[in-house]
Amino acid sequence: MTGKEAKILIVDDLIEMVRVMQKIIESGGYHDIISFSNSREAKKYLLENEIDVLVTDLQMPEVSGMELIDIAFKKKVRRIVAVSGMVQKSESLQKALKTLGVTLLDKPCKIEDVLEAIG
Secondary structure, eight states: OOGGGOOEEEEOSSHHHHHHHHHHHHHTTOOOEEEESOHHHHHHHHHHSOOSEEEEESOOSSSOHHHHHHHHHHTTOSEEEEEETTGGGOHHHHHHHHHHTOEEEESSOOHHHHHHHHO
């Protein structure tokens, strides 16, 4: 799948962030969106289903965003986007994720940055 037909998985422990991210992505013309505010449920979904794009918070209880990224990487998910409020504070995190080809966005995210990252 490419473009607007991409199957997108959104994961954030804050339901408000999930809703905002889903609205942003829908505004870009994407409609095949699955979202979870429970990272354990998201992990189960990710293991059992194929997706094209993962958009995940990094810091969550139960299952971290890094664990989800690891699974997505092994499953060859086309695009991986990590979202965190700590982007500016961690150069080592920025470098590590960039090495893996993961796009890292700082919270709060700009609409155009999210759409560019998943496109």
